[in-house]
Amino acid sequence: MIGLLILPAALLIILIFGTPLIRYIWLSFHASSVITGLVPIANKGANWQRLINDQRFWQDSFQTFRFAALSVSLELFIALAIALLLNQKWRGRNLVRAITLLPWALPTTVMALGWRWIFNTPYGPIELIVNLIGLDQFNILSNPNTAWLATVLGDVWKTTPFIALILLAGLQTIPQDLYEAFKLEGGSNKEALFKITIPMLKPYILLSILFRLAQAFGVFDLIQVMTGGGPAGSTESLAIYAYLNAMRFLDFGYSSTIMIGSFILIVFSSIFSIYLFNKFKNIQGYSR
Amino acid sequence: MKPKVLFVISILISSFTFVANKSVAKTSPSKHINILMPAPFADSTKDLINKFNVENKDNIIINVTRGPLETESVSDLAISSLMLEKSPFDILLIDVTWLPKYAAAGWLSSLDKWITQEDLNKIAIGAQKGNKFKNKVYRWPFVADMGLLYWRKDLMEKPPRTNNELIKISKELIQKKKVKYGYVWQGRQYEGLSCVFLEVLYGFGGEWLDENGAIHLDKQPSINAAKWLKKLIKDGITPKAVTNYSEPESLQLFESGEVAFMRNWPYAWSELQKPSSVVRGKVGVTTMVAEIGNNPTSTLGSWGFSIIKTSKNPQDAFKVIKYLTSIKSQKHLFLKYGYTPISSEIFKDVDILKNSPIITALYKGLTVSEPRPQTPLYAQISDVLQRHLSEILTGDGEVSETMNRAHSISNQILQSAGSNK
Numbered sequence: 022m023i024g025l026l027i028l029p030a031a032l033l034i035i036l037i038f039g040t041p042l043i044r045y046i047w048l049s050f051h052a053s054s055v056i057t058g059l060v061p062i063a064n065k066g067a068n069w070q071r072l073i074n075d076q077r078f079w080q081d082s083f084q085t086f087r088f089a090a091l092s093v094s095l096e097l098f099i100a101l102a103i104a105l106l107l108n109q110k111w112r113g114r115n116l117v118r119a120i121t122l123l124p125w126a127l128p129t130t131v132m133a134l135g136w137r138w139i140f141n142t143p144y145g146p147i148e149l150i151v152n153l154i155g156l157d158q159f160n161i162l163s164n165p166n167t168a169w170l171a172t173v174l175g176d177v178w179k180t181t182p183f184i185a186l187i188l189l190a191g192l193q194t195i196p197q198d199l200y201e202a203f204k205l206e207g208g209s210n211k212e213a214l215f216k217i218t219i220p221m222l223k224p225y226i227l228l229s230i231l232f233r234l235a236q237a238f239g240v241f242d243l244i245q246v247m248t249g250g251g252p253a254g255s256t257e258s259l260a261i262y263a264y265l266n267a268m269r270f271l272d273f274g275y276s277s278t279i280m281i282g283s284f285i286l287i288v289f290s291s292i293f294s295i296y297l298f299n300k301f302k303n304i305q306g307y308s309r
Numbered sequence: 310m311k312p313k314v315l316f317v318i319s320i321l322i323s324s325f326t327f328v329a330n331k332s333v334a335k336t337s338p339s340k341h342i343n344i345l346m347p348a349p350f351a352d353s354t355k356d357l358i359n360k361f362n363v364e365n366k367d368n369i370i371i372n373v374t375r376g377p378l379e380t381e382s383v384s385d386l387a388i389s390s391l392m393l394e395k396s397p398f399d400i401l402l403i404d405v406t407w408l409p410k411y412a413a414a415g416w417l418s419s420l421d422k423w424i425t426q427e428d429l430n431k432i433a434i435g436a437q438k439g440n441k442f443k444n445k446v447y448r449w450p451f452v453a454d455m456g457l458l459y460w461r462k463d464l465m466e467k468p469p470r471t472n473n474e475l476i477k478i479s480k481e482l483i484q485k486k487k488v489k490y491g492y493v494w495q496g497r498q499y500e501g502l503s504c505v506f507l508e509v510l511y512g513f514g515g516e517w518l519d520e521n522g523a524i525h526l527d528k529q530p531s532i533n534a535a536k537w538l539k540k541l542i543k544d545g546i547t548p549k550a551v552t553n554y555s556e557p558e559s560l561q562l563f564e565s566g567e568v569a570f571m572r573n574w575p576y577a578w579s580e581l582q583k584p585s586s587v588v589r590g591k592v593g594v595t596t597m598v599a600e601i602g603n604n605p606t607s608t609l610g611s612w613g614f615s616i617i618k619t620s621k622n623p624q625d626a627f628k629v630i631k632y633l634t635s636i637k638s639q640k641h642l643f644l645k646y647g648y649t650p651i652s653s654e655i656f657k658d659v660d661i662l663k664n665s666p667i668i669t670a671l672y673k674g675l676t677v678s679e680p681r682p683q684t685p686l687y688a689q690i691s692d693v694l695q696r697h698l699s700e701i702l703t704g705d706g707e708v709s710e711t712m713n714r715a716h717s718i719s720n721q722i723l724q725s726a727g728s729n730k
Binding site (some may be wrong): 053054055056058133137140141142143144158160162163164165168248250251252253254265268269270271306 | 381384385388410414498499548549550553554558561562626686688692695697702704726
């Protein structure tokens with residue numbers, strides 16, 4: 022009976038998530054490009070062979086992982102600090118809570134364009150500050166070694182509020198009497214953070230890691246606007262590569278292969294990161 | 310309460326649509342022609358289209374869909390619509406580089422049945438290029454566009470004609486502290502970089518993709534062209550930051566008066582004449598520089614109209630194209646928005662010659678302009694070139710080695726496509 026009741030919802034989910042996935046997997050075994058007149062022709066896994074030998078795919082994978090790992094961990098730290106601060110009672114807290122959310126509410130393309138001009142040489146404010154200090158030009162977006170850090174900064178600025186919000190919600194579920202009991206037993210504030218707050222926040226941290234990792238692996242708009250994947254392809258993400266193949270090169274077969282390939286990578290790395298996180302679980306929690 | 314409100318709203322909506330449907334059905338037996346244009350073109354053609362719709366209200370009504378501002382986003386939208394079995398559009402305004410790709414995908418109608426050789430001959434030489442695929446015309450030019458060299462009339466008597474002259478003048482002006490930089494162009498890893506490179510490449514007497522489909526990126530002119538661009542940055546003639554510059558950033562720097570030369574498209578001219586521009590009235594326009602013995606060459610931009618294969622009224626669609634590209638429309642768009650005309654007649658028009666200080670420069674630029682390689686695989690090979698040029702401009706690697714790599718990857722792309730045919 023219950024099975025029957027969830028059937029419509031299950032069907033809807035299969036329809037919305039399942040069909041495109043199956044279609045992409047199917048397409049990844051076909052040549053479908055401007056050369057074939059966009060007619061899919063089965064090519065016996067040639068796309069997959071090409072993917073495995075495609076240096077650019079692996080370089081982009083590395084760059085996407087690098088971007089996701091650094092931005093998500095930075096976001097987590099900063100968001101925890103913000104959440105702790107916003108969980109305290111002080112005047113003007115509500116106003117600050119609202120302001121903190123602003124970056125999250127801004128459309129990514131708009132803020133990415135903003136960052137592009139902020140980092141602009143010679144007119145961007147960052148360049149002005151660097152000049153004031155008396156240093157030479159910074160040129161962060163023009164250097165293949167540093168441009169990706171600028172994109173991480175843009176991502177951290179935008180999505181930290183999102184994690185802060187999740188963690189704040191988590192903080193509010195921790196009963197105050199736990200802290201009181203802990204203090205009565207002689208624990209310090211610092212100890213309370215590691216023995217109560219963080220262990221109790223674990224499910225929320227896990228949730229935000231999963232959410233953000235999935236998003237960061239699929240990063241597109243921010244990078245497309247800020248650097249367009251350059252310089253020298255140093256900021257190109259898997260999503261940009263898949264997009265280029267589909268929309269610019271009209272090579273839908275190979276684009277699907279890239280998408281399914283990166284999907285597999287993302288699933289594995291998410292599982293791996295949960296595993297890593299669970300290893301850290303051994304931080305001793307406090308219980309009454 | 311809530312369901313009630315919803316109910317009332319839905320009744321209102323349905324009655325509105327009913328009324329709207331009825332009124333359309335009653336007053337207009339006319340055919341609708343839908344055009345997708347990038348936002349700036351949709352705005353500037355508004356007057357022309359309103360006029361047409363009033364004059365032809367019983368026959369044809371033009372509906373313009375205002376697309377995104379950025380060129381490639383328009384392409385994304387167009388392609389998404391073309392992927393549907395039935396596109397909602399009859400006409401697309403397309404960029405010169407999209408044509409082979411769209412035509413090869415089988416999305417466009419050939420215009421040959423409506424045009425004669427005589428019509429074609431009336432188009433200025435440069436604008437005649439980039440409209441054909443496999444010897445069939447698929448696109449009628451609307452606005453011409455080409456790379457131009459902007460120079461500061463107040464800092465020099467005449468513009469440089471050769472690569473070395475440009476470097477020499479730049480160095481002198483920087484030394485005299487007249488300007489901070491000599492020459493600014495578009496060095497970001499994007500389509501604009503391919504356009505810049507192509508001009509320099511022709512200036513060195515080279516070629517990117519020849520008529521037989523062979524790539525020439527490993528040849529000496531290609532390597533020299535890349536080396537020259539790198540040298541500009543290394544010598545401080547071009548700011549280092551140019552490797553993330555597209556058109557707006559270059560324009561901003563030139564507008565501030567800190568640079569002697571800029572490579573840009575014709576749109577920059579009217580921007581430079583605005584009151585906020587420091588260099589207003591101090592700017593001249595000419596064709597690109599080249600090595601001694603080679604002709605200056607501009608990369609052809611240009612927009613044109615194509616009719617979509619699934620259009621139900623291609624005949625009427627062509628009438629609309631004819632109207633929008635008529636001499637009268639071209640003049641209006643040139644005088645009001647600075648859109649470079651495509652008919653040679655307008656470049657000789659006494660009125661226009663008197664009123665526009667740059668029409669001669671535009672004509673010269675158009676005459677020497679060349680399209681980018683015309684293959685359905687252009688986007689791929691341009692992407693490869695952009696990546697490798699960006700690597701050259703931002704890294705320390707050996708130029709010839711990087712160009713050789715770009716060459717062999719481009720070759721692979723073309724060959725694997727050929728073997729799939």
